[in-house]
Amino acid sequence: MTLAANRIVAGEGVAAWAVAPVAQSLPALGCMIAGLVMGLPAALPKLRLGGALLGLGGATGLLAVGAPSLLAEAGTYARVSPAAGFWGLLSVFLLLMADALAQLAPGPILRAGLLAGALGLLAALLSSGALSDLSVAQEFAGRADAFWRATLRHLELALGSLGAAALIGFPLGILCHRQAALRGSLLPMLSFLQTIPSLAMFGIMIPLLSWIAATWPAAQTIGIAGIGFAPAFIALVLYSLLPVVGNTVAGLDSVPAPVREAARGMGMTGWQRLLRVELPLGLPVLLAGLRIVLVQNIGLAVIAGLIGGGGYGSFVFQGLNQTATDLILLGALPTVLLAMVAAIVMDILVDVARRDSTERTAA
The missing domain is CATH 1.10.3720.10 (MetI-like)
Incomplete structure (x- = not known):
C-alpha cells in the first residue's frame, strides 16, 4: 500500500501486513499464498480457478485491514492507496482466473451466471464500506x-x-x-x-x-x-x-x-x-x-x-x-x-x- 500526506503528493510504500494487526492480516496473507500455490497446476483448471478467487479475496482483505491501520496514525489529509504490489497480484490472479475459465470453456448460460455473480460480489464489497478508507473511494465520495x-x-x-x-x-x-x-x-x-x-x-x-x-x-x-x-x-x-x-x-x-x-x-x-x-x-x-x-x-x-x-x-x-x-x-x-x-x-x-x-x- 502507499501512504501519502495528501491526495496530491507522492506516497511512501508500506507493506499492509506490517501495520495491520496480525490476527487480521495473517489470514488474508495466507489466502494470497495459498491462491498462488493452487494456481500452479495448469492441468487442474478448477483448482486454479479456486486459487484465483481465494487470492483475490486475500488481497482485498489486506487492503481492508491495512488502510484503517495506516490512517489511524496519519494526519487529517492523509490518503492510502493500493501500491504496485497490489496491482501486480491483482493482474496475476485475474490471469489465472481467465486461463482457468478458458480451459473449462463454460457455456453461455454458465458464463452469464458467473458474470452476474462476480458483479454482485463486487457491488456487495463496494457497498459494504470495507474499502471506504482507500483514496479512490474518498474521491468517489466527494464526487x-x-x-x-x-x-x-x-x-x-x-x-x-x-x-x-x-x-x-x-x-x-x-x-x-x-x-x-x-x-x-x-x-x-x-x-x-x-x-x-x-x-x-x-x-x-x-x-x-x-x-x-x-x-x-x-x-x-x-x-x-x-x-x-x-x-x-x-x-x-x-x-x-x-x-x-x-x-x-x-x-x-x-x-x-x-x-x-x-x-x-x-x-x-x-x-x-x-x-x-x-x-x-x-x-x-x-x-x-x-x-x-x-x-x-x-x-x-x-x-x-x-x-x-x-x-x-x-x-x-x-x-x-x-x-x-x-x-x-x-x-x-x-x-x-x-x-x-x-x-x-x-x-x-x-x-x-x-x-x-x-x-x-x-x-
Missing part, C-alpha cells in the same frame, strides 16, 4: 453525483455511437456485399479513417462543427457545437463504421454457397434470402463486429473528456492536471470494468448466435 452523471454520459457515447454505426453500417455492408465496386472504394476510405489518431479526429471535429453551428443556427438547437457531446459522438461513429461494414460483408460472404442455392431453389426472393438465410447465418460475424466497436468506443470515449464530451475521461484529465493519481483511477477503473463486462456479454451473444447458425446450417 458521487458527478460520477453517476459521467457514467450516464459515457454510456450515451459508447452505446449511442454503436447504435448509430449499426444503423449506417449494416445497410452499407449489405450494399458492399452485393456491389464489388462499392466495396472496393468504401472499405479503403473507412480504413483510412481508422488511421487518424483519436486526438486528431476530435481536433478535426471542433472547427468543422463550430462552422456548422455558426452557419446554421438551427444546428445549435439540437446540440451541434465545436466542443462537447456532438464532436465526440460523431468521431466515435466514424471510427465504428469500418468494423461494422467490414464484418457485415464478411458475415454475408461466410454463408455457404449451397445454402444460398437451396434458398434460391425454394423460390425465395433476394430480400427473403437476405432476411431469412444470409443474415441469420452471418449473425455471429456481425455481432463480432459490434463487439469490437463497443469495446473500442468505451475506451475512446475517455478522450472525449478533453473536448468537454463528459464521461469518465473528465476524471482522468482532471486527475492529470492535478497530479492526483486516485482521481485518474476514479475514471480509469470503471472504464476498464465496463469494457471487460461489455466484451464478456458480447462474447456470450456471439457464442449463442454461432450455435444457432450451426444448427440452421445443419438443418
